[in-house]
Amino acid sequence: MRKGSYNRLWRWHFYAALCITPLLITLTLSGIGYLFYTNIENKAYSDLFFGQSSQIERLTIDEGIGKARELNPDYTVSKVIVLDDPYNTRLTMTNGEGDQKYVFLDDNYQVVGSQRAEFTFSNVMRQIHSSLFVGGTVVNYLVELAACWAVFLLLTGIYMTFRGKVLKNRQNPTKPQKNKKWHAIIGTIVAVPMLVIIFTGLPWSAVMGDIIYNASQKYPVIGTPLLKQQPPASDRSEIPWATRKEEPPASSEHGGHHGSMPGMSTTPEDDSYRIGVQQLLGRIEESSIAKPYAIIYPAGEDGVFTVSKSSNTGITGLDVSPYDEVTAYFDQYSGAFISKVGYDDYGILAKWFTWGIPLHEGHLFGWPNQLINLIVCLAFLFVIFWGFKTWLSRKKAGGFSAPPAASSGLSIGFIVFMALLGIIMPLFGLSLLAVVLIEGIRYLMIRKA
Template identity: 65%
Template sequence: MAKRTYNRFWRWHFYGALFMAPLLITLTLSGIGYLFYTNVENIAYKDLFFGNSEETYQLTIDEGISLVQHENPGYDITKVMMMEEPYNTRLTLASEDGGERYVFLDEHNEIVGSQDAKYTYANIMRNIHSSLFAGGTVVNYLVELAACWAVFLLLSGLYMTWRGKALMKPKKPARRIAIKRTHAWIGTVITIPMLVIIFTGLPWSAVMGDFIYSASQDHPSIGTPLLQQQPPASDMSEIPWAVRKEEAPSSGEPDPHANHGGGKMPGMDMGGNGILIEKLLWKARDAGIEKPYTIIAPSSEDGVFIVSKGSNTGVTGLDVSPYDEMTAYFDQYSGDPISTVGYSEYGILAKWFTWGIPLHEGHLFGWPNKILNLLVCLAFLYLIFKGFQMWLVRKKTGSLSAPPRAGRPVTAGFIILMVVLGVLMPLYGISLVIVLLIEGILHLARRKRRPASV
C-alpha cells in the first residue's frame, strides 16, 4: 500500500513538473526581475523621476495639470501621484482606446517628460509575471494553474522525501541518488518560504484572487470595512488592495461659492464646478495625510476625489508601510473630507494581504526582504534543474521513462489531500478532473489492446 501511494505521488509529481516547469521558470525569473524594479527604474528613468525641465517659471499644480492636458490631446488625466522628495510628481493619463501614459512634473510643476505605461520596466515585469505579457483570461488562468501545481509539487516532494528517506546519506551513493538527495534537501528547506511566496501572490490571480476578495468584502469582520459608497469608474490600481473594489461615497451638491475654474481634472466632464487640486492638497494636509499619496479623479458629477496611500502600489516611490495604508474620500466641490478607511479598520484577512503582498513583492522590510526572496527563487530554479537532471540520468533512450503506474486501491490520505487542494485551489481541482479523465481513457485503451486470454 505504501509503495503504491509513493508511486502515485511520484507519477503525478513527474508529470506536473514536466508540463509546468517552463511556466514556473518563467514566473520565477520574472518575479526576480520584479523584485528589483524600484532599483532599476531609479537608474533607468533618473531624468524623469528626479530631473528638471528647462523651464524655471513656477506653475501651480493646477496650471501644470492644464499644461499636460493641453499637450496630450485625446488623453484624460485620471491620477496625480504626489511623491516625497526627491521624486517628481507623476500624472497618469488614459485614452478612450485603452492607452496609458505617465507624465512627470518637476518642482516648478513644469513638464519633465513622459513614457508609455505599457513599456515601463515595472509594468513589463508585472505583465510577464501575471499574464506572460500576452494577457487574456486563458493566460491568466494558466499562470494561476502553474502556481497551484507548484503547491502540489512542493507537498508531494515532501511526502516522497519522508517516505523514501531521501535525506539519509547512502553507504554507496550512485550519481542519481546523490542528485535525488540534493533535490530533496533543497525542496525541504524552501517549501515553507516558497508556499508563503505563492499564497501571498494569489490575491492578484484570476480565480482565487476574486474569491479571496469576495470573501473579504462579504465578511467585514475578517475582511474590509463597509462603506456607504458609489463605485467610481476609473481604474484604481494605486488604491490599497483591501479597499480597491470598495464603493466610494458620493459628493454633495455643487457649491455655487466654490473656487471654480480648473479644480476638476482636465478632460473630466463635471461642469467646471470642482475645487482646485491645490485646494485639495491643503485639505489633505489638514486631514493629516502626508506624501506620498495618489489622487484619483472623480468619475461622475456625484463622485469624489480619492486620496490613498498603499503598501503595494507597484509604483516606484509610492509604497508606504502597511500601518500607514489609508483611503480618504473628499467632496469634489467643497473639498471637505467625507470618510476615511485605515489599516486599523481592516479585518484580519485584509491585514494579512496588506502585509503579504509587499512581502511577496520584496519591499516589506527593505533589502533583506529582496535578498531573502531572491535566494528562495534561485533555490527553486536550482530545484527544478536538479529534478530534470535526476530524470535525465534515469531516462532510457527512446522512452519517456515515466514513473510506474500505481495500482489500486487509492489510499484515503491521497484522496483527502487531492480534495483539500482542489477545494482550496479551484483551477487545480479542475485540472485534477481532466488528469483523471485522461488516465481513465488511457487505461481503457490499454485494456482493449490487451490480447484476450485463451
Template identity: 65%
Template sequence: MKNKKRFYNIFWRWHFYAGIFIAPLLITLTISGIGYLFYTNVENQLYDHLFFGDSTKSESVSIDEAIENAENRYEGYSVAKVSVLKDDYNTRFTMTNTEGNQKYVFIDDHNQIVGSQNAASTYSNVMRGLHSSLFVGGTVVNYLVELAACWAIFLLISGVYMSFKGKILKKQKGTKNKRQKHKKLHAITGTIIAIPMVILIFTGLPWSALMGNIIYSTAQSHPSIGIPELQQVPPTSEINEIPWATRKNETPTSSDAHAHHHGIAGNMTDNDNTISVQQLMQKIDESHISKPYSIIYPMNEDGVYIVAKGSNSGVTGLDVSPDEEVTNYFDQYSGKLISKVGYADYGILGKWYTWGIPLHEGHLFGWPNKIINLLVCLAFLTIIIWGYKMWLDRKVKGKLSAPPKTPMGKSFGGFIVLLVILGIIMPLFGLSLIVIALIELIVYLLQKYKNSSTNHL
C-alpha cells in the same frame, strides 16, 4: 511495507508528471518574479532624469497649470490621477485617452514638465505583464499561470513527503553516483525552501484569475473579515453645491468600467464647480496627510476625490508600510474630508492582502525581504534543474522513463484525501484533477473495450 512502497510510488509518479509539464512555466514565472523583485532599484537607474531631474524651465506654475500644460502637450490624453511621491521624487500624472492607453508625465519642483513615459513599456509594467500573464493575457493564460502556481504547491508537498519517506535525507554508506547526488541535493533544497515557497505562492494568489476572484468576492461580501463597506462604496459629494442651472449637465466619466478598482477614475477637470487640485492639496496638508499619496479624480458629478496611501501600489516611490495604508474621501466641491478608511478598519482578509502582497513583491521589510525572496527563487530554479538532471540520468533513450504505474488499492486512500484537501483550498487545482480523472476514465474504458474486442476475436 508493500503498501508504503505503493504510496511512495503514487507520489513519485504524480510528482514526475507535474514537474515535466509545468516546470517550463514555473521557470518563466520565477525568473520574471526575480526581475520584478528589483523593479524599484532598476527604475531608479533607468528613469533617473524623469524621477529626479528638472525641466529646462525655471518659472514656477501651479499644479493646476501643470495639469493644463500636460493635457495641451499630449493631445487626446487627460489627467486621471496625480501621484505625489516620497523623498525627492518628482510628482507623476497618470494620463489616459479614450482608447484606454496610459501615459506617465513627470513634473519638477516648479511644476514644469520633465518628460513622459508610455505606461505599457515601463520596466515594472513589462515585468508585471510577463509574470502575471506571460504578455499574452486573456482568461486562458491567466488560468494557466494560476494552475502552475497550484501544482507548484503539490510539487513541494509531494517532494517533502518523498524526501522523508524515501530516506533520502539520511546519511547513506557507500559511494554515491551522479543521480544519487542530484537526488539528495534536490531533496534537501526542496525541503528547506518548501515553507517559504508556499508562502510566496499563496501571497501571490490574490492576483490569480479564479482563486483571486473568490478571495476578492469573499472580502467584498463579508466586510467584517475583508474590505470595509466604505472602501467598496465610497461616500458621495454634496451635489447641492453645484449651481442649479448646471446641476443636470452631463459630466465626463471613465471609459473603463473597472477604473476605480484599478486606481484610475474619470476625468472631472472640465467641471468648473469642482475645486482645483491646488485647493485640494491645501486641504490635504490641513488634514496632516503626508506624502507619498495619490489623488484620484472623481468619477462623476457626485463622486469624491480619493486621496490614498497604499502598501502595494506597484509604483516606484509611492508605497508605504501596511499599517500606514489609508484611503481618504474629499468632497469634490467643498474639499471637506468626508471620511477615511485605514488599515485598522480592514478585516482579516483585507489585512492579509495588505501584508501579503508587499511580502510577495519583496518590499515589506526592505532589502532583507528582497534577499530572502531572491534566495528562495534561485533555490527553486536550482531544484527544478536538479529534477531534470535526475530524470535525464536515468532516462532510457527513446522512452519517457516515467515512474511505474501503481495499481488502484488501499494505498490510494490517503493520496486522494490529500488531493481533495488541496482541491478545496485551490479550486482551479481541484478542477484540473477532475479533468485528469475523466481522461484516466476514458483511457481505462478504451483499454477495456480494446481488450474485450481482442478476447472476442
C-alpha cells in the same frame, strides 16, 4: 499512504513538473525582475523621476496639469501621484483607446517629460508575471494553475523525500541517487518560504483571488469595512488591495454644477466645476495625510476624489508601511473630507494580505526582503534544474522512463490529500477532474489491450 499511493504521487509529480516547468521558470524569472524594479527604475528613469525642466517659472500644480493637457491633447488626467522629495510629481493620463502615459512635473510643476505606461520596466515585469504579457482570462487562469500545481509539487516533494528515505546516507550511491538527494534537500529547504511566496501572491489571481476578496467583503469582521456607494469606473491600481473594490461615497450636490464657485476649476475631462488640485492638497494636509499618496479623479458628476496610501502600489516611490495605509474620500466640488478607511479598520484577512503582498513583492522590510526572496527564487530554479537532471540521469536511451504506474487502487490518504488541495485551490480542483478523466481513459485502454 501505501506504496501504490507513493508511486501515484511520484508519477503525478513527474508529469506535472514536465507540463508546468516552462511557466514556473517564466514566473520565477519575472518575479526576480520585479523584486528590483524600484532600483532599476530609479536609475533608468532618473531624468524623469528627479530631473528638472529648462523652464524655471514657478507654477501651481493646476497650471502644471494644464500644461500637460496642452502637450497631450488626446489624453485626460485620471490620477496625480504626489511623492516625497526628491521624486517629481507624476500624472497618469489616458486617451480614448485606453492607452496610458505618465507625465512628470518637477518641483516648479513644469513638465519634465513623459513615458508610455505599458513599456515601463515595472509594468512589463508585472504583465509577464501575472499574464505572460498576453493577458486574457485563459492566460490568467493558466498562470494561477501553474502556481497551484507548484504547491502540489512542493508538498508531494516533501512527502516523497521522507517517505522514500531519500536523505538516507548510502554507501557508494549511484549518480541518479546523488542527483535525487540534492533535488530533495534543496526542495525541502525551499518548500516553506516558497509556499509563503505563492500564497501571498494568490490574492491577485483570477479565481482564488476573487474568492478571497469576496470573502473579505462579505464578512467585514475578518475583511474590509464596507462603504455604501457604487465604485468609480476609473482604473485605481494605486489603491490598496484591501479597499480596491470598495464603494466610495458620492459627492454631495453643489451649486457649482451650474455656476462658478470660488476656488473651483473647470477641466476638459468634465464640464462641471470641481475644486482645484492645489486646494485639494491643502485639504489632504488638513486631514493629516502625508506624502506619498495618489489622487484618483472622480469618475463622474457624483464621484469623489479618492486619496490613497498603499503598501502595494507597484509604483516606484509610492509604497508605504502597511500601518500607514489609508483610502480617503473628498467631495470633488467643495473638497470637504467625507470619510476614510485605514489599516486599523481592516479585518484579520485584509490585514494579512496587506502585509503578505509587499512581502511577496520584496519591499516589506527593505533590501533584506529583496535578498531573501531572491535566494528563495534562485533555490527554486535550482530545484527545477536538479529535478530534470535527476530524470535525465536515470532516463534510458530511447525511452521516456516515467515513474511506474500505481499497481493498487486509491487509498483514503491520497483521496483526502487531493480533496483538501482541490478545496483550498478551486482551480486546481477543477484541473484534477481533467487528470482523473485522462487516467480513467488510460486505464480502460490498458484493460482493453
